[in-house]
Amino acid sequence: MWTKVGVVRTEEGLREALTGLEGIQEAAEDLRVRPGRTFNTEVFEALELRMMLATARAMAHSALERRESRGSHLRLDYPQRDDAHWLKNIMVRKEGDMLRLRSEKVPPQEDQP
Amino acid sequence: MRASMKVWRYDPEGDLPPSLASYQVPYQEGDTILQALLNLYEKEDPIAFRYGCRFKKCGLCALEVNGRPRLACRTPLREGMTLRPLRALPAIRDLVVDRDPAFATLLPLQPWLDLGDPPLQLPRLVEPYEHQRLMACNECLGCLSTCPTYRYDDPSCGGPFHFVKLAQMHFHPLDRLDRAAQGRSLSIERCGACLKCHCLLGIPIVKMAILPLLEGAPRP
Numbered sequence: 398m399w400t401k402v403g404v405v406r407t408e409e410g411l412r413e414a415l416t417g418l419e420g421i422q423e424a425a426e427d428l429r430v431r432p433g434r435t436f437n438t439e440v441f442e443a444l445e446l447r448m449m450l451a452t453a454r455a456m457a458h459s460a461l462e463r464r465e466s467r468g469s470h471l472r473l474d475y476p477q478r479d480d481a482h483w484l485k486n487i488m489v490r491k492e493g494d495m496l497r498l499r500s501e502k503v504p505p506q507e508d509q510p
Numbered sequence: 511m512r513a514s515m516k517v518w519r520y521d522p523e524g525d526l527p528p529s530l531a532s533y534q535v536p537y538q539e540g541d542t543i544l545q546a547l548l549n550l551y552e553k554e555d556p557i558a559f560r561y562g563c564r565f566k567k568c569g570l571c572a573l574e575v576n577g578r579p580r581l582a583c584r585t586p587l588r589e590g591m592t593l594r595p596l597r598a599l600p601a602i603r604d605l606v607v608d609r610d611p612a613f614a615t616l617l618p619l620q621p622w623l624d625l626g627d628p629p630l631q632l633p634r635l636v637e638p639y640e641h642q643r644l645m646a647c648n649e650c651l652g653c654l655s656t657c658p659t660y661r662y663d664d665p666s667c668g669g670p671f672h673f674v675k676l677a678q679m680h681f682h683p684l685d686r687l688d689r690a691a692q693g694r695s696l697s698i699e700r701c702g703a704c705l706k707c708h709c710l711l712g713i714p715i716v717k718m719a720i721l722p723l724l725e726g727a728p729r730p
Binding site: 431433434435436437438439 | 521522523524551556558602603604606
């Protein structure tokens with residue numbers, strides 16, 4: 398996530414990241430943590446891992462979808478901002494194990510060109 | 511490179527008595543104790559320790575290194591260190607202590623500014639030098655481990671930490687509560703100004719917090 402889904406992104410890097418995430422996801426299906434109820438950081442890290450994986454997948458997929466550069470999302474393969482196509486938010490919904498992406502137009506705002 | 515390190519292990523749910531465990535920690539030049547603990551946690555043994563910001567702002571990683579309080583995040587790793595939890599507070603597990611008692615002592619004293627009603631309106635505030643220095647406190651509670659008098663199980667007993675917090679408010683230009691009297695309610699007179707208390711962030715605790723409260727230094 399740090400090197401491939403950071404500020405500077407490419408389609409290739411994002412696809413590699415998604416493959417990597419799949420591997421982690423598989424490994425995360427079979428987790429063992431030490432028993433114990435007192436300050437057991439392994440337990441909450443195991444819980445956090447699932448949420449982090451879901452968030453990471455949502456980030457990588459929506460970064461892949463946005464084929465332009467904007468703000469802190471810099472696509473080396475699409476270096477220009479593209480207001481004609483991308484004045485919208487990408488929404489990600491988790492349905493079972495799948496992520497569903499849709500985009501929503503951003504209403505015109507005063508500070509937009 | 512590897513460094514040998516001893517870590518206090520204690521599990522209230524386990525069968526083994528608390529003891530020092532020896533480790534050989536992989537490290538690179540410039541690593542901190544916190545980095546060494548993270549390496550151990552990830553690769554060898556899930557030791558319990560607290561940390562947050564990793565750069566001396568949050569105060570959560572205070573522990574005792576060779577018997578002296580240190581911030582794990584800012585202390586370089588050296589060969590042969592012994593890590594223990596802060597002795598002044600009750601142990602929870604391994605290097606983790608219960609921070610609650612230290613704050614519970616402070617809570618009844620309204621540890622926030624009393625601005626009066628209606629609040630004082632001053633045209634311009636000048637921050638007193640003492641206030642500026644005292645506000646360096648990041649509440650790591652390391653100082654409590656250097657105080658020979660502080661007892662966490664006695665609510666009428668304050669330690670260096672509490673007097674620093676009271677002095678912060680004493681030296682605030684708008685606060686109106688009698689913080690010196692609150693210091694007396696925490697038995698500040700029991701402090702013999704032994705100068706053993708040590709602040710990891712360099713606050714001169716006796717000079718800038720305890721003596722001013724004891725002597726009722728004029729408020730800004």
